[in-house]
Amino acid sequence: MITDFASSLGNLTGESTLVYQEIARKVEREKGIKTINFGIGQPDVKTFLRIREGAKRALDDGFTGYTPALGIDELRQKIADYLSSKYGEVKKEEVAITPGAKTALFLAFLLYVNPGDEVILPDPAFYSYAEVVKLLGGKPVYAKMSFSESDGFSLNVEELENLISSKTKMIVLNNPHNPTGMVFKPREVIRLQEIARDRGIILLSDEIYDYFVFEGEMRSVLQDPAWRDYVIYVNGFSKTFSMTGWRLGYIVARKEVIQKVGVLASNIYTCATSFAQRGALEAFNSFGDVEEMIKLFNRRRDVMYQELKKIKQFKVYKSSGAFYMFPEVSELLKRWNTDTKGLSVRLIEEAGVITIPGEVFPLEVGKRFLRFSFAIDEEKIKEGVNRIKEVIEADEKKRS
Numbered sequence: 503m504i505t506d507f508a509s510s511l512g513n514l515t516g517e518s519t520l521v522y523q524e525i526a527r528k529v530e531r532e533k534g535i536k537t538i539n540f541g542i543g544q545p546d547v548k549t550f551l552r553i554r555e556g557a558k559r560a561l562d563d564g565f566t567g568y569t570p571a572l573g574i575d576e577l578r579q580k581i582a583d584y585l586s587s588k589y590g591e592v593k594k595e596e597v598a599i600t601p602g603a604k605t606a607l608f609l610a611f612l613l614y615v616n617p618g619d620e621v622i623l624p625d626p627a628f629y630s631y632a633e634v635v636k637l638l639g640g641k642p643v644y645a646k647m648s649f650s651e652s653d654g655f656s657l658n659v660e661e662l663e664n665l666i667s668s669k670t671k672m673i674v675l676n677n678p679h680n681p682t683g684m685v686f687k688p689r690e691v692i693r694l695q696e697i698a699r700d701r702g703i704i705l706l707s708d709e710i711y712d713y714f715v716f717e718g719e720m721r722s723v724l725q726d727p728a729w730r731d732y733v734i735y736v737n738g739f740s741k742t743f744s745m746t747g748w749r750l751g752y753i754v755a756r757k758e759v760i761q762k763v764g765v766l767a768s769n770i771y772t773c774a775t776s777f778a779q780r781g782a783l784e785a786f787n788s789f790g791d792v793e794e795m796i797k798l799f800n801r802r803r804d805v806m807y808q809e810l811k812k813i814k815q816f817k818v819y820k821s822s823g824a825f826y827m828f829p830e831v832s833e834l835l836k837r838w839n840t841d842t843k844g845l846s847v848r849l850i851e852e853a854g855v856i857t858i859p860g861e862v863f864p865l866e867v868g869k870r871f872l873r874f875s876f877a878i879d880e881e882k883i884k885e886g887v888n889r890i891k892e893v894i895e896a897d898e899k900k901r902s
């Protein structure tokens with residue numbers, strides 16, 4: 503077996519959620535209990551019927567060959583029309599369809615990051631941004647988010663500005679934000695946009711949770727009429743239309759950038775799946791279903807918050823977007839003399855509940871938090887949080 507892998511792979515790591523699922527399976531086998539999964543990063547509803555039927559029709563029509571590298575014209579046009587009606591003019595030539603938003607993000611970094619370039623990321627952040635930046639020889643630089651139980655998480659944009667150096671190539675914004683569930687305040691987004699525009703830095707904005715906004719106003723970077731000068735926008739079908747397995751995302755950028763995306767696409771994956779793209783055309787006729795799903799998730803958010811509040815060792819803020827809550831658990835970490843990975847493992851083993859340790863969302867800030875997804879049904883949310891509460895209380899009793 504030849505294992506002298508390319509040095510660019512370095513210490514690249516993959517998604518750690520699978521590790522916890524493996525431990526959960528072991529616990530289920532050994533203890534005969536059903537575990538409850540708060541680690542989930544996708545809606546638990548089926549892809550909406552119209553979309554599934556659209557893809558089936560495409561298959562039956564034999565729409566199974568390659569498509570243009572940037573995606574089928576009809577879908578690019580639909581995305582452009584949709585974004586234009588929501589935010590401001592976007593043209594079809596400014597849209598590229600990709601196999602998932604993750605690929606869109608990967609291409610965005612690939613387009614711009616040279617070895618030694620710095621990319622400013624929020625801390626905490628979706629794990630793959632930093633991994634890809636490092637893979638390309640770039641250096642992630644972290645802008646710490648602060649937390650208070652009364653106001654939630656915020657990004658100090660002035661502090662972020664101080665991190666800019668001559669090597670800064672990109673700033674990454676993820677709004678609404680994984681893992682904190684925050685929707686950034688419009689003035690924070692506007693300020694970031696001003697900084698990127700004025701300093702000639704690319705603003706890569708991942709807005710994949712844009713439909714999951716329960717409170718407050720969400721500002722898209724596409725609302726700036728000058729976005730073409732500095733914005734790479736990423737979104738996808740995975741979360742809004744519950745299409746994670748379909749692998750469909752998209753990039754919006756000025757035409758010349760999209761042409762480069764086409765060159766990369768034709769060398770890497772040729773195109774996104776043909777019949778999945780046809781099915782996705784029906785996503786734009788499915789907003790009624792999306793609204794229903796969002797209402798359901800909003801109720802779950804209430805339940806998750808009420809339940810987590812009952813654990814007195816947790817400091818929890820009711821997140822305003824995405825489908826995650828990210829309570830601060832440092833009191834429990836101290837009490838149990840562990841880190842968030844250790845805590846997650848113990849909660850699977852003792853409570854049969856899967857959570858995601860905050861430390862997997864680099865770099866420092868996440869080390870005090872646990873991520874709970876509320877993309878599961880209310881009864882499970884109640885039971886899962888209650889199991890955790892009972893384990894903590896039993897431990898307290900033992901100590902007293």
Ligand SMILES: Cc1ncc(COP(=O)(O)O)c(C=O)c1O
Nearest residue numbers: 543602603604628680738740751
């Ligand atoms: C912030 C963020 N961006 C991108 C993705 C990936 O989306 P996709 O399934 O379209 O690749 C995820 C998925 O969890 C995410 O949380």
